[in-house]
Each structure stands twice: as structure tokens, then as C-alpha cells.
Amino acid sequence: MPPGAAAAGEPLDEAMRALAEPRRRAILRLVAHDELAAGEIAAAFEVTRTAVSQHLTVLKNAGLLSERREGTRRLYRARPEGLAELRDFLDDMWASALDDARRLVEADRAARERSEEEDR
Amino acid sequence: MPPGAAAAGEPLDEAMRALAEPRRRAILRLVAHDELAAGEIAAAFEVTRTAVSQHLTVLKNAGLLSERREGTRRLYRARPEGLAELRDFLDDMWASALDDARRLVEADRAARERSEEEDR
DNA sequence: TGCGAACGTTAGTGCACGCTGACGGAGGAC
């Protein structure tokens, strides 16, 4: 494998794919405010505990979740650093798109002023 | 279906699913700066023109793209408003996660101060 | 040491999705 290539998905790609699933976003919102055990999280949904456990694994691998063990229980919490990465991506996209829009408005106004100049 | 659940495509959900695909993110980056025709976009990738066309449809339905016709050509451009929606979502998540982290640090410091108090 | 609770893991299934190839339609050049 080439040195530059990621093992199994760039970090941003994994985070995006993880957040594409509505249930995983709901889980993330749940543990954004409070640290909860896997069982408590699973109880909040109408799917099997297994499904929730798999979702938690995906979120953890994507760097969006932190895990802490306490006896037989596993406590989960949202990880701000994981969210920061793709927030930067969106900020870049958003900024460039806005720049483009601003340039358009500017060009349009300039064209209109030239037109008014000719009218005089 | 529970009352709180989305029917089959909240705007944010569609945008997230659209951005989950790496190729679609690349397309979006391509038209973030310049307005390009479907053929020009397709030429930038090593997949069929058909695949790119379907990606463009998905992005357009998600509100992330604007379409403009010019003769037989169809020109595409990134739509800042579509990006704004999910940026707000991430901002909420990010803010609450950071709030949580700040509360944790605060609680930890308070506990440490209490501990030092007992040591005296 | 045995037992139950709390989770993760594995095998299997149904469905959504990205890709391709073939086809259809709209618009310009002659």
C-alpha cells in the first residue's frame, strides 16, 4: 500500500459516512450533552441492542465518540475534535461558495453601473 | 413510525446522504469556484457520464446545486444556502459538545480544589 | 465457584445505492 493512502477511509470520509445515517446522528445528539451507557442509549430506540452497538462502533471508529469503561458498562460521549474536522471542510466549502456568490453580485452591479453610464 | 421520525427525506437528511459519497463531494468542490457544464464535470472523473449525471441529480435534489440551461448544455454551480442548513446542524452539535467539555474541565478543577482543601 | 448482568461479535438477510450500457430527447449547424 502506498504511504499516502489511508488504510480504510480518510478520516473525513468516515465521519461523513457515519453521519449519513439518521440513527447515528440521533445517537450523537443523545451523548452530546450527557455521558450514557450503551444500554441506556439502546433503550432510547426501538431497534435491537445489537444494532445500536454496531452504530456505536462505527461512530467510535470515525472518531466521533469516546469510550470509557466502568465495570461491565461502557460509557459513551461525543468527541468535539471529531466534529471539528468536517466542520472545517464545510467551512471551506461554504466560504468559497459565498465568495463566488459575492463575486457574482459584484460583477452584476458593475455591469449595471456601466449600463447606467451609457444611458446618460 | 414514531411521531418524531422524519417521513422520508428531511432536507438535512438528504444533504447528509448526498455528501456521504466521496465523488459527490468532489463534484461539489469542482463547482464551488466555477460554473461548469455536465460534460466538463464528467470529464474530470474516470467514471461514466451517466454516473456523474445521476450524482448531479442527487445533489440538485438535496438543494446543494443550482442548474442553469444554455442551449443543449446544463451549467451547474454550488448552492450556498443548501450548505448553510447542515452547517447549522454541525454548529449546534459542536457547540453543545464543547459546552460539555468545558463543564467537565470545570467540574474536574472544582473537585481538585476540594481535594486540596482536604489536604490542608 | 457459579450465576446473572452488560456488552461486543458473528452469520445471515433484505434493501438501498453506485455503476454501466443502451436508449430517448432537446437544441444547434448545414
Added chain:
DNA sequence: GTCCTCCGTCAGCGTGCACTAACGTTCGCA
């Protein structure tokens, strides 16, 4: 009119993924 370009759409195929049921593991407790 005919031809060509540019592009979307449909049918089909393979893969990935969310889910379930059954099993394995770790920990606390009597």
C-alpha cells in the same frame, strides 16, 4: 429536412449496509 452534440433516463448488476438472532466475553456478586 438530416446529422451531430450534449445530456437525462431506464434496466440490470454487484456491492455495501442496517438490521436481527444466536453466541461469546467480561465483570460484579453471593
